Amino acid sequence: MKFLKYILPAIFTLVFVSCSDDDNDIDTIDEVQDLLKVQEISNEKHTIEIYTETGKLVQGYNNLTIRIKDKSTQAFIENATITWKPMMHMTEMAHSCPKSDLVKVSGMQTVYNGFIIFQMAENQMEKWDLTFNYTINGIAYEAVDFIGVPASTKKTVTSVTGIDGVKYVLALIEPKNPAVKINDITIGLFKMENMMSFPVVENFKINLDPRMPSMGNHSSPNNQDLVYNAVTKLYDGKLSLTMTGYWKLNLMLRNQSNEILKGEAVTETNEASTLFLELEF
Template sequence: MKTLLKYTLALFLLASTLISCSSDDNNTTTDELANLTKFKEITNDTHTIELYSPIGSLEQGYNEISIRIKDNITDEYVTNAEVTWTPIMHMAMMNHSCPKSTVEKATPNGTLYEGYIVFQMAQNATEYWDLKVDYTLNGTAYSATSVIDVPASAKRRVNTFTGTDGAKYIVAYAEPHHPKVAINDIVLGVWKMQDMMNFPVVDGYTVKIDPRMPSMGNHSSPNNVDATQKANGGLYEGKLSLTMTGYWKINLQLLNAEATVLKGEAITDTVLESSIFFELEF
């Protein structure tokens, strides 16, 4: 009888431990995916690559993207891969890529890998984007590719233009995700087209910002701070003052390291908008 009781107690403790471990694993996964929604799966013979974003989709402009790689046999998620990605726009007469970051682990022991991609143009009836994900796992190289949906953004979030220096630039809006009537932290990015496949970050420039409300006499707001980098290779950060809800046009000027204006116009009584701008409505 004592032996039976000991055996029963051992089974109970083992079951409790397994339940606890399973619960911890689920909590870890849940925490990793907080504020993220899966919008796509890309598969090959060995793995399923899950794509996540804060809005549960992609759009023209700057996109924060997270991925997880699941083993198709064990259903376990990979935690030790080296990952790169290559977005390609397939046009009628040519193909090109776009600005993108490296892919990094979100946390050292987690399953998420993250970065950003800036789609400077939207898909249309005949032209489309695909995404190739290359990864190395335990010395073995893998790859998977799939078409992805990149619809046009409802408001302007990205500008593509040629500067007065002859270079082609992309300036894209990243944050705030949820603007408020306040002085908001604004984050944006500046990239230069090196060739059709490479768009490196531009370092040491300044993006002047001038928010205006066209429906309210084109009035501006106080205490805006132009966007600059904190470190080479990074995004640009500034302060965006929004004094009321409604539609705002964030007029921009791009200045190089010598403070020469490469694109964009200062707003005056006769110049009501810049040729490069972002749009917000909240």
């Protein structure tokens, strides 16, 4: 009995410490462990951390993850309501760009996700900034700073005016890692209502004709035109890549009446559409 008198408290202490260690492991789970930090934007109370897969922003489509850190406690906020506003400050005007809402990532406690499509790059005189407006426990905050958006080496986003007089923005989203196969291709399509509003365009169609200009401008088999996906609010199709190298993705944009708003068919006398995107791998 004396043996049990001393051994039971020891076992209880060991189990309690073990459970406490497990709790600490849960508290310190890194919800951005597979991402790289782009930069931080701060105000007096909080630091907003911005992450992507590469640790960079690019001209074109950007999938962004953010979290908010309380400067006084160093804890990450779990109950924020957030909006964001990217702005390009040009020499004679300012405008925004297509973007999604920022939403809490399912199954996560501290991270929020969304996308921004920068349709133009920065230069020495013209810069992007990013404003976050958010509320925590009913208190409103704002944080803003400049962000770097260098020019892309290939055209992954384009702004065009259709024959209907509407300005459209198209951005290549997938494939991120193209390969010699039939790839899933996704393009975002938006229209410019005004300098601040770029809503999604629904139920159009995007004809696809990929070509290799350096190889006799040959195409590839088994491509599928892009159609609207009502769930993702993006356009999905199939892109057949038969070899590595530079590909020009010739496009034609059609409205709900099947009228061509922008772009031309590639023929023996017309080597490329005026509406196109690019990739190289």
